[in-house]
Amino acid sequence: MPRLPPSLFWKARQQISPFAPILLPVCRTLDSAANELRWIKQHVNSTSSLVPRKLRIWQACLKRERGMPLQYILGTQPFGPLEILCRPGVLIPRLETESIIYHLSSLIPRPSPQAPPLKILDLCTGTGCIPLLLSSLLFPARTQITGVDISPSAISLSRQNLTHTISLRHLSPSASKSINFTQADIFDLKFLPSLGYKPSELDILVSNPPYISHHGFNTTTERSVRLYEPRLALVPQIHPTSHYNCEPEDIFYAHLLEIVRTLQPKRVLFEVGDLDQAARVVAMVVRGKGFLERYARNVEVWRDEPGVGLEGKAEKMWVGGNVEVEVKGQGRGRGVYFWRE
C-alpha cells in the first residue's frame, strides 16, 4: 500500500475536521474519511449515552483507526432496503452478495397466486442477510426460507435481524412465520432430513460459504477483515470427515454439491471469490455424476454486477478444455449459477 503524503493529513485536519486525520490511514482518501466521519457523527447523534458526544466520536475514530470495521462500530450494515445488525463474531454482509442476490431474484418469475410458496435454503447464513433480502424481494407470503449456520452466535444474530427488520417495517410481520433459522454443521449431513424437504421440492439453494485460501487470507485479505472478522466464516477448515479431492479453499463447494445431489433444487447460486475459483466450481458441476448431470448444461458464471451487459457481446469462458460457459456482467468473478430442467 503506497504511503500517504503528510499533506493529506494536514488537508484532512483543515478541510474536514480535527477528527479526520486519524481515519486517514484506514480510509486512504479524504472523501472516504469525510464520509466515515459523517456516518460516525450521525450514529453518535442518533443514539443516547451518558458519555459526551465529542468523546464518543473520538472513541469511535480510535477504534476505526485500529482497523475495526465501521459496521461493528456502528452496529449495522445496509443491505438492499434493509438494515442488518452486525456484531463481532459474525461476518459482515458484503455489497457483492447484495448485488448477486438482487440478480437472482430478478430471474424468478412471478408466481401465480395459487402456486405454493417458493422454498429457499441459505447455507452459511451468517447475519441472515440473504434470507431477509430474498423475502423482501420475493415477499414473505410467497416464500418459505430457511437459513443454516454452524455458529450459534450467527443464528442468534439472524433471529435478531428478523425481528429488527420486521420492527422497521421492511418486512411484514408474516415474515416471522415464513423465515426461520437453524443451527447445524452442514458437513454432518444428518441435518438435511430435519429440514423436511422432499426430493426436488427445494426451489432455490443459495450459499456464500467460506472460500478464502490460507494464503489468500494472509496476503490479499484486508487488514480489518483479517483482524476483526471471524476466520471461521472466511477460511474453510479441514473437516475430519471430508474426503474431497479439491483445493482446500473449494471444500465447501464440493460438499455443497453433495447437498445439491441429495436435495435436487431447481436453482443453485454460490458466491465465489474470483474467476479462477468460479471455473473450478463450474468444473465440479459439469463433471459431476448422477443427478448433477441434470445441471451440467445450465451453468453460468456471474461477475459482481451480473445484470450489466457488455453491449450485446456475450462473454464465454472455457472450463476444463472442453466446456464453455457464459460469463455475465461486469466486475470480478463473483457467482456460479446453475439450474435443472
Added chain:
Amino acid sequence: MPSRPKPPPESELEESFLKGSGPGGQKINKTNSAVQLKHLPTNIVIKCQATRSRSQNRKIARDILAERLDELYNGTQSRTAVVGSVKKKRADSAAKKARRKHRKLAEEKAKAAGVTGTTPTTEEVQEDEEDDEEWEVVDEEYHEEELEETERQVNKSDTVIVHGLGEAPVNESTSVKSNCNGIVLKELPVDKQAAVENTQPAQGNP
C-alpha cells in the same frame, strides 16, 4: 407549488457503482457504496455517496438529477425557482413587518418625547394590509414546503459543482468540505456549460 420533478426514464441513464481495487467479496468489507449516475442526453453526471446504502444512494442520485433537469429545462418555472421565490417573498414579508414594527415603535417614542414626524398616509397603510393578505396564502404553501424540506434535509446538503471538460475525477482539495454530505455534481459538455453557468453557487442547497 409545482410537484417534485420525476426522474428521467432508466433508458436515458447509465449507472455505475464505483468499486475499489482489490479482490472484493469476503476479503474486503467496503464502506463505500458510491453511485455514479450519468444522464446520457445531457451528459450530466451525479456522484452520490450520501448514505451507506447503495439503494438509497441510487434513489437520491435520481432525485437530484430530476431536480437538476427541472432547473435546466424550466428555468424560472422550475420547482427550485418557485420555491426560491416563495422563500424570498416570505423573507421580504418578514423584513417588511419588522420595518413596520420598528417604524411604529420609533413613532411612539417620538410622540412620547413630543416630537412630530412623518406618519404613513392612509394609502400606504392600506397597501401594506393588502400585501399582508397575499403573503398569508404564500405562507401556507411555504409551510407545507418547509415540512417536506426538513424531512429531506437528512439526505441532501452541499452540492458541489465541478466545471470540467471531461470525465476528470473530482479534485479532492476542492470538493471536500467539512459539512459535505457526499454529493458531487459534474457538468461535462462545453455546449451545456453556457446554459448552466449561471446556476447555483458552490455551496448551498439547490
